[in-house]
Amino acid sequence: MFRSRWLAGLAAVAAIVPLAAAAPAQAALPLDQITVTSTQVAFGLQRPTAVVGIDSGRLLITEKVGTVRLYDPTTGLAAAPVLDIGSKIDISGNERGLLGIAPAPNFATTQTVYVAYTALPDGTLTLSRVRLGDPASEQVILTQAHSEFSNHNGGQVAFGGDGYLYWSLGDGGAADDVLASGQNLGTLLGKIVRLDVSRTCGTQAYCVPANNPFVGRAGARPEIWTWGLRNPWRFSFDTRSGGDNSLWIADVGQGTWEEVNHLGATQGGANLGWSCREGRVVFNAARCIAGETYVEPAHVHQTSVDGCAVIGGFVYRGTQFADIAGGTYFATDYCSASVWAIRKQADGSHQSLKVATLDTVQPTSLGVDSNGEFYMVNDLPGQLHKLSFGRVTPPAACRITYETQVWGTGFRATLKLTNTGTAPVNGWTVGWTFPGSQRVGSAWNASITQSGSAASARNAGWNGTIAPGATVEFGFLGTPGGAQPAPTAFTLNGNPCG
Numbered sequence: 001m002f003r004s005r006w007l008a009g010l011a012a013v014a015a016i017v018p019l020a021a022a023a024p025a026q027a028a029l030p031l032d033q034i035t036v037t038s039t040q041v042a043f044g045l046q047r048p049t050a051v052v053g054i055d056s057g058r059l060l061i062t063e064k065v066g067t068v069r070l071y072d073p074t075t076g077l078a079a080a081p082v083l084d085i086g087s088k089i090d091i092s093g094n095e096r097g098l099l100g101i102a103p104a105p106n107f108a109t110t111q112t113v114y115v116a117y118t119a120l121p122d123g124t125l126t127l128s129r130v131r132l133g134d135p136a137s138e139q140v141i142l143t144q145a146h147s148e149f150s151n152h153n154g155g156q157v158a159f160g161g162d163g164y165l166y167w168s169l170g171d172g173g174a175a176d177d178v179l180a181s182g183q184n185l186g187t188l189l190g191k192i193v194r195l196d197v198s199r200t201c202g203t204q205a206y207c208v209p210a211n212n213p214f215v216g217r218a219g220a221r222p223e224i225w226t227w228g229l230r231n232p233w234r235f236s237f238d239t240r241s242g243g244d245n246s247l248w249i250a251d252v253g254q255g256t257w258e259e260v261n262h263l264g265a266t267q268g269g270a271n272l273g274w275s276c277r278e279g280r281v282v283f284n285a286a287r288c289i290a291g292e293t294y295v296e297p298a299h300v301h302q303t304s305v306d307g308c309a310v311i312g313g314f315v316y317r318g319t320q321f322a323d324i325a326g327g328t329y330f331a332t333d334y335c336s337a338s339v340w341a342i343r344k345q346a347d348g349s350h351q352s353l354k355v356a357t358l359d360t361v362q363p364t365s366l367g368v369d370s371n372g373e374f375y376m377v378n379d380l381p382g383q384l385h386k387l388s389f390g391r392v393t394p395p396a397a398c399r400i401t402y403e404t405q406v407w408g409t410g411f412r413a414t415l416k417l418t419n420t421g422t423a424p425v426n427g428w429t430v431g432w433t434f435p436g437s438q439r440v441g442s443a444w445n446a447s448i449t450q451s452g453s454a455a456s457a458r459n460a461g462w463n464g465t466i467a468p469g470a471t472v473e474f475g476f477l478g479t480p481g482g483a484q485p486a487p488t489a490f491t492l493n494g495n496p497c498g
Contacts, residue, residue: 029324032394036330036339036356038376038385042077045069045382049155050100051367051375054107059369061377061384064097065089066117068132071384073369082132083113090118092150099155104129105163105198114141114197116155116167122147125188127157127167129197141197141205142167142223144188149173152231152252156312160237161245161265164209165197166225168232168249175254176284177275182228183287185220190274192232192249194225213269226263228272228294230254234312234365240372242317242327248298250312250331254278258310259297260331260342262350270295298350299331299342306354307333311363318372321389330374330387332363360385395498396491397421400430404484410441411484414475415457417466420498425466431456431494432487438478445474 047064054060059071066086070078091097100116107113111132119126125146130138146153152170159165171190172179181189194212201207214220231252238246245265251272253259257279263270272295276288279300301307311332316325329342337358343351362379366387369375374387399418404411419425430446434453446457463472490497 031341031351031353033391034325034341034355035390035392037388038358038360040383041386042071042384043382047379048377050365051377052101053369054103055370057369057371060101062098062101064091066098085135088119090120090123095151095153096123100157102157102159114157114165116157118153123150125153125169139205144169154232156235161239165195166192168192168235170231182274183289185214188221190229191224192226193223225268226270228274230274236314238315240317248329250310252309253303255303257300258303260299262298299340299352306336306338308335313366314368320373324391325389334362337363393495396495398492398497400490400497402486406481406484409481410477410479411481412477416471416473418471419466419468422468427464429456429458429493431491435485441477443476448476
């Protein structure tokens with residue numbers, strides 16, 4: 001009954017990103033100079049699970065209960081859903097529900113989306129297509145039984161640069177890969193599948209691409225593209241202009257390691273290791289296949305230390321922050337809301353660094369709008385946030401030790417400055433703030449000034465250059481006597497000293 005209000009607007013060109021063959025552009029900033037912040041732009045969502053861009057900066061957001069909401073940056077979050085298939089969806093357990101959404105390549109004219117969900121009555125993993133505003137139009141494409149346990153459902157759906165539809169499925173649930181799905185090519189559990197949904201083959205509502213890696217292999221499901229996964233909740237393709245069509249997969253860990261995997265566009269058949277491996281280490285040697293090659297993750301972080309469930313993201317290919325974050329993949333975590341930046345190096349290895357902790361809780365999914373800008377939804381607060389990227393000053397490549405000797409009404413302080421970098425330091429000023437009422441008197445090997453509790457020491461004429469690995473020593477006499485707590489932080493030439 002509300003379909004007419006939004007259908008005309010949705011008929012604009014959908015944000016199906018263009019295929020580009022160019023190599024990924026590198027960001028202007030090193031990872032340690034990037035930071036990320038979030039700004040809430042909408043609230044009132046019911047446990048949002050996925051967010052995807054369509055046209056004109058607008059977003060479709062799935063809710064666990066089976067509804068899809070529309071967000072317009074000019075008018076906000078629409079009150080009425082643009083799709084409601086809740087009557088078909090099993091939402092029992094924390095991880096079941098409507099899990100993923102992808103606009104069809106012809107979305108602009110058909111309003112068709114592909115959705116992934118857990119179906120009533122027993123949680124069957126289901127991939128279907130349906131027109132917005134028309135639940136009766138739904139056509140189920142592919143299913144996988146998943147009745148034993150309610151967790152590890154995967155649920156991402158996305159079109160790759162090759163035009164095929166990819167869908168991720170978890171290993172079947174519980175813990176320890178109890179169903180032994182990860183290394184079993186006879187099941188779709190613990191896999192990402194690749195389908196040609198533009199055609200039908202026989203009784204199937206899809207065709208298997210002829211170059212899928214396991215076509216013709218006895219005992220293997222031909223739909224499989226990638227295997228050895230535990231719970232690939234979110235994956236994405238780097239298909240925007242400047243991208244290389246590669247696949248980034250965030251796989252939620254068992255209890256020790258969360259991981260992000262990065263596969264080239266032609267790496268069909270890659271085995272990511274579960275449950276032989278978790279992260280970069282062996283998890284269950286009995287599940288390892290003799291002679292099998294396991295792909296190493298691009299990034300890992302520790303479960304229960306840095307978070308609890310990795311939330312995969314995207315390579316930034318927008319324009320607003322291109323000089324800061326361009327060509328860099330970002331992921332977060334459901335428990336810590338920390339953000340990791342990951343970048344492929346020229347030698348094929350990957351650099352990763354935690355660059356921020358967001359001022360929010362329980363992020364469940366990242367999304368990209370038609371302009372390539374980032375959004376994020378979080379769980380029980382039911383909010384939508386826009387992400388921004390900024391610059392920070394990295395720690396200086398130095399180390400400072402501070403030692404004191406106390407006597408009577410005064411003390412002697414000795415500081416040692418070590419250049420821990422790879423380039424010489426040419427001229428130095430060390431700054432710090434005293435934690436108490438200390439005052440600097442006479443100094444040696446440096447010129448020291450003080451204003452209030454802030455002090456700074458500038459090099460003498462003979463020790464201004466510090467070679468990599470070298471140390472200079474300077475100091476001063478100060479007052480008063482008694483206990484002398486050390487300053488908590490130092491700077492070198494205005495930058496924090498690492």
